[in-house]
Amino acid sequence: MVENARRTSPLRFAPLLIAYALLGACNRNDGPTVIDGSSQAAFEQSLQAARRDVGPKDRLKLEAAIREHQARMFAKADNRQEYERLVRQGMDGLTAPAIVRQFDKDVDRVSGKAADAVFDAKRALKEL
Helix, strand or coil, X not given: CHHHHHHHHHHHCHHHHHHHHHHHHHHCCCCCCECCCCCHHXXXXXXXXXXXXXXXXXXXXXXHHHHHHHHHHHHHCCCHHHHHHHHHHHHCCCEHHHXXXXXXXXXXXXXXXXXXXXXXXXXXXXXX
């Protein structure tokens, strides 16, 4: 009888293991944090979590993109409340990886225009 109990004891834990696996699957985060601009508190909390979704190299790009957005909203706003609202609204629904991808596209676009401007200036200097 003892030998029979030893053979069936691993099966006794199978439902428990399945329950743990299901709980783990329910609590798993499947994607990057979505920034919530519905309130200042939600924005700050979700932005802090979103920052953890990117590595150190992309974190620098993320911070640069955030500062650029903040500067643009500062220029538009007439007071602090409007500034904070504009910043939140502009980032609401975005993720850190999406912000970094857009930042990379913007840098490529701007650097291409800058190179064209340099070549235009060189041509103008040659004509003098």
